[in-house]
Amino acid sequence: MERIAIIGLGLIGGSLGLDLTRQGHPVVGIARRVETAKAALAMGAATEAGTDLALVAGAEVVFICTPIDTVVATAEAIAPHLSKGAVITDVASVKGELVPAIEALWSDFVGGHPMAGKAEAGLAVAETGLFQDRPYVLTPTAATNPEALERVRAIASSLGANLCQCHPAQHDRAVAWISHLPVMVSSSLILACQGETDPAILTLAQTLASSGFQDTSRVGGGVPDLGTLMARHNRAAVLDALTQYQYQLERLKTLIAAEDWDAVHNTLIRSQTARPAYLA
Amino acid sequence: MERIAIIGLGLIGGSLGLDLTRQGHPVVGIARRVETAKAALAMGAATEAGTDLALVAGAEVVFICTPIDTVVATAEAIAPHLSKGAVITDVASVKGELVPAIEALWSDFVGGHPMAGKAEAGLAVAETGLFQDRPYVLTPTAATNPEALERVRAIASSLGANLCQCHPAQHDRAVAWISHLPVMVSSSLILACQGETDPAILTLAQTLASSGFQDTSRVGGGVPDLGTLMARHNRAAVLDALTQYQYQLERLKTLIAAEDWDAVHNTLIRSQTARPAYLA
Numbered sequence: 001m002e003r004i005a006i007i008g009l010g011l012i013g014g015s016l017g018l019d020l021t022r023q024g025h026p027v028v029g030i031a032r033r034v035e036t037a038k039a040a041l042a043m044g045a046a047t048e049a050g051t052d053l054a055l056v057a058g059a060e061v062v063f064i065c066t067p068i069d070t071v072v073a074t075a076e077a078i079a080p081h082l083s084k085g086a087v088i089t090d091v092a093s094v095k096g097e098l099v100p101a102i103e104a105l106w107s108d109f110v111g112g113h114p115m116a117g118k119a120e121a122g123l124a125v126a127e128t129g130l131f132q133d134r135p136y137v138l139t140p141t142a143a144t145n146p147e148a149l150e151r152v153r154a155i156a157s158s159l160g161a162n163l164c165q166c167h168p169a170q171h172d173r174a175v176a177w178i179s180h181l182p183v184m185v186s187s188s189l190i191l192a193c194q195g196e197t198d199p200a201i202l203t204l205a206q207t208l209a210s211s212g213f214q215d216t217s218r219v220g221g222g223v224p225d226l227g228t229l230m231a232r233h234n235r236a237a238v239l240d241a242l243t244q245y246q247y248q249l250e251r252l253k254t255l256i257a258a259e260d261w262d263a264v265h266n267t268l269i270r271s272q273t274a275r276p277a278y279l280a
Numbered sequence: 281m282e283r284i285a286i287i288g289l290g291l292i293g294g295s296l297g298l299d300l301t302r303q304g305h306p307v308v309g310i311a312r313r314v315e316t317a318k319a320a321l322a323m324g325a326a327t328e329a330g331t332d333l334a335l336v337a338g339a340e341v342v343f344i345c346t347p348i349d350t351v352v353a354t355a356e357a358i359a360p361h362l363s364k365g366a367v368i369t370d371v372a373s374v375k376g377e378l379v380p381a382i383e384a385l386w387s388d389f390v391g392g393h394p395m396a397g398k399a400e401a402g403l404a405v406a407e408t409g410l411f412q413d414r415p416y417v418l419t420p421t422a423a424t425n426p427e428a429l430e431r432v433r434a435i436a437s438s439l440g441a442n443l444c445q446c447h448p449a450q451h452d453r454a455v456a457w458i459s460h461l462p463v464m465v466s467s468s469l470i471l472a473c474q475g476e477t478d479p480a481i482l483t484l485a486q487t488l489a490s491s492g493f494q495d496t497s498r499v500g501g502g503v504p505d506l507g508t509l510m511a512r513h514n515r516a517a518v519l520d521a522l523t524q525y526q527y528q529l530e531r532l533k534t535l536i537a538a539e540d541w542d543a544v545h546n547t548l549i550r551s552q553t554a555r556p557a558y559l560a
Contacts (some may be wrong), residue, residue: 177485181469184529187551190551191528191554192461192525193554195527198450201453208417209558210395210415213558214559219492222552232539235539247475249468249525256519261508268463268467271467271470272503275470275500
């Protein structure tokens with residue numbers, strides 16, 4: 001059983017810890033706050049825990065599970081403590097910037113992105129089996145050591161995740177479409193409604209909103225911190241996706257303005273027909 | 281117990297019939313197809329049923345539950361068969377066009393819109409208690425007979441619905457925001473993703489799509505017929521809502537392009553803060 005270190009004990013880091021300790025791995029959990037480290041130990045998400053990054057010494061595989069904007073700095077900080085041959089992987093939801101930056105710091109790095117978000121964040125909502133049947137993307141490059149890749153792949157596979165492999169840039173474009181664009185689309189829907197200038201109509205709209213509005217607005221009503229990080233670290237792909245989206249929306253609006261109802265109907269049939277390919 | 285006629289035995293008409301027969305009302309169900317009329321009788325959604333509009337004769341309250349684009353023609357067709365004092369109401373999801381058109385045909389008309397859609401349509405998915413705790417909008421005008429309004433109000437109230445009253449134009453603007461705009465926003469999201477020109481990235485996006493994408497795309501992947509009718513019969517309000525939406529989206533895109541992350545964060549906080557007012 002490999003000795004594993006997990007840095008960042010939130011939903012993802014904590015859930016990884018719960019699964020890996022249950023498999024019998026020695027798991028060192030490292031958190032910013034001592035309370036989080038203690039809680040992770042108490043709930044069995046780590047077999048040893050603390051706040052000092054030097055605790056990674058002796059780990060064979062390190063999972064960096066901190067927010068996107070601190071992953072590279074964390075890799076830089078732990079490199080001096082690691083033994084040669086130790087493998088670093090991360091779980092950040094954007095890969096294009098991070099992967100080359102960490103590869104430059106540590107040769108045995110494999111970018112990863114387990115897609116297992118929840119509405120809430122933090123160790124308190126960590127759970128066993130979180131990754132079961134969920135996609136887990138690995139983003140090796142020409143520089144990736146095949147042995148390091150195989151090691152991370154084996155661990156991800158042991159979590160019951162559906163493994164998937166692609167280039168960091170492909171990953172970032174794909175998640176721009178299905179994860180980052182929906183946040184912007186959904187947030188703008190809420191703010192458009194808020195732009196209603198007649199207070200009686202706004203109140204009526206709020207009263208009449210039902211499951212259709214609630215579903216469409218859900219991700220736009222969620223975590224602003226994460227949404228901002230997505231846009232910031234995947235800016236080019238998000239802007240491309242927004243441009244294509246604006247084109248589709250303008251096209252549909254033009255058809256409605258022109259009263260071309262056959263074409264509006266055809267547009268809605270195309271979206272209906274396309275959607276099932278996106279469902280699990 | 282009033283004698284009630286229901287024309288159009290789909291989800292709404294059938295569910296109304298199930299509740300009203302259970303209350304002890306004699307309910308005449310009228311469908312286009314004889315099979316539907318027989319099925320409604322068999323499941324207890326009517327106490328008498330057939331395909332002839334003349335069956336409305338003797339009804340004290342008539343619910344027109346046909347698709348939006350046939351409501352006025354149906355009112356016109358039944359008027360010669362009705363006794364003076366009979367009340368007509370409808371359940372169409374757009375009111376601005378229909379209400380004056382039917383008022384011109386029949387003085388005792390009250391526009392209505394029970395908001396109780398489901399993903400599927402048709403008598404097969406009709407159910408008792410569908411209207412319980414759901415909004416039921418009535419749209420009286422200066423021309424509405426107060427006694428007719430009171431009669432429809434009493435029946436809607438007996439279904440356990442949350443009654444709500446406003447002008448037809450206010451109704452149409454409110455539903456443009458929370459029901460019709462989301463369909464266009466959500467359909468365009470699916471079609472934007474479909475615009476990805478690299479097949480490997482498209483397949484990856486489809487594989488990685490999870491609950492966030494699925495929720496945001498749900499109403500855009502639904503009933504194209506109804507979506508087209510919404511746009512057609514509520515065109516001005518839908519176009520206004522789309523214009524306001526495009527403004528919000530362009531604003532957010534400009535902030536991302538300008539790398540103004542504080543403003544992006546603030547935008548996402550505003551949508552997060554606004555959303556709870558739209559939840560039941």
